[in-house]
Amino acid sequence: MRIGELAERTGTSRRLLRYYEERGLIVSTRCANGYRAYDERLVDRVLQIRGLLDAGLPTRIIKQILPCLDKPRAIYFPDATPEMLATLERERDRMTARVACLTRNRDAISEYLDAVKEYNGRR
Amino acid sequence: MRIGELAERTGTSRRLLRYYEERGLIVSTRCANGYRAYDERLVDRVLQIRGLLDAGLPTRIIKQILPCLDKPRAIYFPDATPEMLATLERERDRMTARVACLTRNRDAISEYLDAVKEYNGRR
DNA sequence: TCAAACCCTCACACAGGTGTGAAGGTCAAA
DNA sequence: TTTGACCTTCACACCTGTGTGAGGGTTTGA
Numbered sequence: 001m002r003i004g005e006l007a008e009r010t011g012t013s014r015r016l017l018r019y020y021e022e023r024g025l026i027v028s029t030r031c032a033n034g035y036r037a038y039d040e041r042l043v044d045r046v047l048q049i050r051g052l053l054d055a056g057l058p059t060r061i062i063k064q065i066l067p068c069l070d071k072p073r074a075i076y077f078p079d080a081t082p083e084m085l086a087t088l089e090r091e092r093d094r095m096t097a098r099v100a101c102l103t104r105n106r107d108a109i110s111e112y113l114d115a116v117k118e119y120n121g122r123r
Numbered sequence: 124m125r126i127g128e129l130a131e132r133t134g135t136s137r138r139l140l141r142y143y144e145e146r147g148l149i150v151s152t153r154c155a156n157g158y159r160a161y162d163e164r165l166v167d168r169v170l171q172i173r174g175l176l177d178a179g180l181p182t183r184i185i186k187q188i189l190p191c192l193d194k195p196r197a198i199y200f201p202d203a204t205p206e207m208l209a210t211l212e213r214e215r216d217r218m219t220a221r222v223a224c225l226t227r228n229r230d231a232i233s234e235y236l237d238a239v240k241e242y243n244g245r246r
Numbered sequence: 247t248c249a250a251a252c253c254c255t256c257a258c259a260c261a262g263g264t265g266t267g268a269a270g271g272t273c274a275a276a
Numbered sequence: 277t278t279t280g281a282c283c284t285t286c287a288c289a290c291c292t293g294t295g296t297g298a299g300g301g302t303t304t305g306a
Contacts, residue, residue, distance in 0.1 A: 004252065014253090016294065033302060035253050051224035054217075056179035058292070068235035069228060077242040085239065088232055094177075095229040099222050101174035105192060106218040109211055112191035116208065119200040127282065137283090139264070156272055158283055181262070 001038045003028075010046040017046070023059040025049050025066065056098065061091055124161045126151075133169040140169070146182040148172050148189065178221065184214055 007014045020026050021036075026045060028036040048069070052062050064087060067075040130137045143149050144159075149168060151159035171192075175185050187210060190198040 002253075013295075015296085018255090019293075031253095033253075035302085048224075048228070051220070052228060053293075054179055055221045055225050056177055065228065065232055069231045073235075073238075077239050080239055085236065088236060092229055092232045092236065095225050095232070097174070098178045099225050099229065101171075102178050102218050102222050102225070105171070105175060105188065106215050106222070108192045109188055109215045109218075112196075113208065113211060113215065115196075116200050116203055125283075136265075138266085141285090142263075154283095156283080158272085176263075183262095 001040065001042070003036050003038070006038045006042055006046065009043050010050070012046055012050060020046070020049060020059070024063050025059060055095075057091075057095075064088070065091060124163065124165070126159050126161070129161045129165060129169065132166050133173070135169055135173060143169070143172060143182070147186050148182060178218075180214075180218075184210075187211070188214060 003014050003017055006012075007017055010017075017026070018036075021028060026038075026042055026049070028038050028042075031037050045066075049062060049066075052065075053059070057065075064084065068088065124132075126137050126140055129135075130140055133140075140149070141159075144151060149161075149165055149172070151161050151165075154160050168189075172185060172189075175188075176182070180188075187207065191211065
C-alpha cells in the first residue's frame, strides 16, 4: 500500500504520515522508485496513534508505549530497562488520571444535556 | 487569594493563570492596587482546566463546557442555543472516544507491565 | 507522447500552550 | 528608608502537531 491509500484509509494527510515516520511511530519499506510501501497493519496502527495524539499524548511518549501494545510481544522482557518500566508506569498513571478527568467532565456534560432536553420536553 | 498562592496551590505558573484568564477560562477581581484576587473555588477550577488541557481539549472548547459543569447551574436552559447544544454533544462524543482509546491503551500497558513483573518474579 | 495523478524532499508558516525576561508599581519587614 | 518579595503588562521565543507549496521524479491511461 502506498502513502495515498494509507492516508485515505486513515483520514490522515500524507504530510502527517511522513511526520509520524520521522518521529519513529511507524515504519515503511521503500519500493525501487523510492515510494514508501506500507503494511496492511499500519492502518490500525495509524488510527491508534491518532487516538493517542488526540488524547493529549506527545509522539515521544507514544513511541515508547507502542511496542508494548503488540501481540505477540514485539519487545522482549529482558530488553525492558528499569527506566523504561518506570516511564511506562508513570504514563499508565497519567492516562488513568486523564480517563478520570474526561469521564467526570463528560458525565457532567451529559447530565446538563439531559436536563436541557427534559426542560425542552416539558415546555 | 492572590496569584502567587493560586499558582502554588494548583501547581500552575502565574503566566498560565493569566493566560487562562485571557482566554476566559477563569475570572478574577482586582484589588485597589491592581493585583488580581481569586476566589477560593478557583483552585478546583484551575485543576479541572489543567486536567482537560492535559487530556487534549483546547481552551476554546473548555471555555464552552465549563459553564455546564457548575452546580447549581450557572447557565440557564433558555440561553443554550441549538448550535451550542450541538457542540456539546459533539464534544461529549469525542470525549467518550478519547476515554475508550486511553482505556484500551492503558490496559495494554498494564498488561505488559504485569507480564514483565511476572517474568521477573519467576526468574 | 502528453497529461494527470501519483510519489519524493525540503522548507516556510501557523496556532496553541508555555517559558522567560524586561521595565516598572506595591507593600512589608529590617 | 531601603531591600526583597510580591504584583502588573508586554513581548519575544520555544516546541509540537499540522498545512501548504515549490521543485522535481514516476507511472498510467488517453
